[in-house]
Amino acid sequence: MHLALKPALSRSWRDTETLQFGTVTRFAGVLGNADKTLCDFLALLDGTRDRPALLDAGERLGLGREPAEALLAELEETGLLDDAAAAASALARFPEPHRGQLGPDLASLTLVHSGPGAAPAVLSRRAGQRIEVRGAGRVGAAVAAVLAAGGAGEVTVVDGGRVLPGDCSPAGVPPNDVGRLRATAAKEAVQRASARPQRPAPRRPAGAPPPDFVVLAPRDGSAAFAGGWYEARQLLKAGVPHLYVGVVEEFGVVGPLVIPAMSACGHCLVLRREDEDAAWPRVLAQLADDGPGRARTPACDSALATAVAGLAALHVQVYLDGGRPPSVDGWCEVSAVDGMPRRLRLRGHPDCGCLWQPLPPG
Template structure:
């Protein structure tokens, strides 16, 4: 192990005996009491020394026997410590790719704030390289979203769509102006390859199938059709439900951005549940959807570039959270934001007993009340938070006290 205090957290002294790591309340933590010698020793925890050398340095600084090991252990339990050599063989292989690591350094720093075990952050980053994600839709939302996932280190991002690029598909970070008139799918895949820090070898579908590659870890449905965004057809996702493939919805409809739900087949509500619940609340809903779908495409969809990019960014963040092993808030909910207010709302999507996905039957007895069904959670609303967590090296590891 080569211990390193996480460099993503800025350090400052609150007083002569207390060190604060981090500025943002979500990840800040204070450590105390810390004497002057221990404070100086923290500078040596930079990933360039193993424990034997650190113990020698501690003796030169007249630190008590065992103090270095105790400090390292408690910093690790507090989530403040990383391991510059940890993460396993996949992490070692990633470290060997200097140019790739230079591109992904900010992503690694961000992951270090979301993990607690030393070496866990680079292990997650390395694991992304083995993942396969498909984005269905190569418009202003889908192409930017796919490029973001590739730029974050996802090993393979496959984009699917039909038709040719139109001028209205062009967006910064997505399809460039020179791609107008080209096949949309091919142009989007080129954008994805440009965004990736490490370009995998190009292979056709037949090559992938013959290699026996696994299915997609996640499929993202980002249709250019605004009706498909507002009222996703349950039939579109039936093969994904049947195969147990997680999938996430994202798009823009009439100056309203939508991210979610994230569907974990058999575990969380799906597009069918959404359709059934809407029909319960509004008997005219199926009639309206049928008219919208038969109305044909509209030449001027309200999908301005800033809202589309915002939606793509949030959807990519939720996708990465899931792919990294977390359960984002889009599981069982649709996040929506509309111009000009730009206030995000989380609208629950409950499992419906009439939906053939079977999620409601599995969670029987957890059906919400009518009041709960109409509840909307506004982004930004939160209970009074804590400035930071505080750990004390003189206390048993794992003991926390709040500092307000």
């Protein structure tokens, strides 16, 4: 392990002998009694030395072996140290130019995952992830591109038909792809985002393991109201975590993120809406069918779709990296009226059964 002060953290003097690491005071690490000897020692934490070499150097500098050891422990506990060797080998899993592009992403991960080597381990895991996005519209294609940019090893987008002008967005499928096959255009958006060819899209044989995560982002935005019940049932049965995301009219919705048998599912949300509004099932059933002769332009604000796609991708990453995003047992809404994100809580519905535990044997 080659210890380094996290390069993501700014360094500033609070007074003549107190160093602050990090800009936001609330989260910053503070080191007192920072005299010249201590600063000389800190300069050695550049990722070229392992712990024994650092302790030897501490002795040579006149800091002393034990104080140097105590200082390293304090820096580690405050979350200021990373393992430069692990960071280099995590980045080496990605070819250039994606590797360079991921530098700031890894720097950000070092601030979220504290101990030396923790963030590189997260980035390495991302390289092995398989994520499927269902829907290549303004939201779906953008979610896929952002996840690929963040290091997800394989991102596939499933959709049919050809690109319409309304499918395009600056974060997903570009306007000059209008008329091309949606699946191809979305695949290329993913490749551009990660600056490399993704592994060939899998034509997986029956019985192959399912993806690590599925994002349900149908173009009509119905996922925002937890549609696709059959599809969701299959994912629950297969134990595949999934996230609903979409824009309906002026609302963007992210969630629920469903951890099968562990958190409330999309059907729990449908049942809850039924409890609140007895006519809801009838309205829901008609969402996809406007009746004959009624021309309709589905609303989808570009900024809202981009915000929702970014938020959804972030929630997927937080979950796959080992955290618990607010769309678990809840959902987030962003309205184009005021741009204010809100989080709403969702409990498992007693009539749904997705959280029922099997009866104990006997």
